[in-house]
Amino acid sequence: MNAGNNMISGFYEGIWIAIKMFISSSVFPFVVLFVILSIIVQWKMPVFKGKYGEWVVRSKLxxxxxxxxxxxxxxxxxxxxxxxxxxxxxxxVHGMFVIETKHYGGWIFVDEYKPYWTQVFYKRKTKMHNPIRQNYGHIQAFLTYIGQKEMQDVHSIIAFSPNSTFKFKKEFTSAHVIQFPELLSTIGQYRERRISEDIVKEINEKLAGLLVKDKSDKKRLKAEHMQSVRKAKGAKRPAPVQAGHAKNEARQVAPSSCPKCDGQLTLKTGRYGNFYGCSNYPECRYTGNVNVDRQSV
Structure with missing residues (x-):
């Protein structure tokens, strides 16, 4: 019995001696540094990929x-x-092009009208907000800022990494969904002069006024932008309902998405009164009664 205990004690003592020798060796600081750098790289990898994608697009443009x-x-x-x-x-003069870049690889399952797309990368599925909708909001902000309510010659471009593979059933009608190498050819297909040089010059002057080179100012703008994102997300959440009015209020809340295709439901008026219709009509013909609460849709 004592011999067995002595063997176990000697085993652990040998491990402890080996650890102390490793810590005191000249290699130890480099191993620690390597581990720390590996953790930082893993943590910041999405940021690095995004920055690299931005650099690739800048180089092409x-x-x-x-x-x-x-x-x-x-x-x-x-x-x-x-x-x-x-x-x-x-x-x-050939048009305005608003570009959203996505440095994503793998299979990208896309649908022009659904609020989310799916990335499949080595059997891992990740949801992303529909970038076509996202870029539509960018275009509306751009038009408002330059003082144009409508402009026919503003084109939406969603540019993905060449490591991506698109999976979709229908061609897109409201945006160009492409890969980085196709950027120049996509813009170059618009050859006709559609906008006067004076208007382009005026737009350029307005946009130049938004450019910021100072790093501290850039950091401040990024912080303000993140606050704007959080504010927009908070505005989309339904207000809390008091317990005493929960039953009545629930019947007045509009369902947020179509149960058939996940499209957006909006209030419409027909010959028989109000109803909720799907934004993907006529592809999806789902309708919902306005008196049906969220849980029963």
Whole structure:
């Protein structure tokens, strides 16, 4: 019995001696540094990927030529929501191009009208907000800022990493969903002069007024933008209902999404009164009664 205990004691003592020798060796600080750097890289990897994607797109847009003006990382005032951050805006007499970049790899399951898309990467599924909808908000903020209610020649471009593979059933009608190498050809297909040089010059001057080079000012704008994002998310949440009115109030709350296709439900008026209709109509013909509460839809 004592021999067995002595063997166990000697085993652990040997491990402890080996650990002390390793800690006191000249290799130990480098191993610790390597582990710390590995943790930081893993933590910051999404940021690094995003920065790399931005750099790739910037490099490609430099080759557009003198007929185009390119603005990067633009923070546009967006009324009560504060600031909207736009990755890239390209202006020219051939049209305006608002570009949203996504440095995502893997399979991207996309639908023009659904609020979320899905990325599948090594069997891991991740949801993302529909970037077409996201860029639509950017375009509206851009038009408001330049003083244009409507502008036919503003084009939405969603640019993904070439490591992505799109999975979709229908072609897109409201945006160009492409990969980085297709950027120049997508913009270049618009060759006709559609906007006067004076208007383009005026728009460029307004956008130039938004550019910030000072790092501290840039950091402040990013913080304000994140506050705007949180404010917009908070506004979309339904207000809390008091317990005494829960039953009555629940019947007046509009269902947020279509149970058939996950599209947006909006209040409409028909020959028989009000009802909720799907935003994906006519592809989806779901309708809901306004007197049906959220749980029963």
């Amino acid at each position: 430099r080759n557009l030529g003198d007929a185009y003006t390119v603005f990067h990382d633009v923070y546009i005032p967006n009324g009560k929501w504060g600031l909207t951050q736009v990755d890239h805006i390209v202006t020219s």
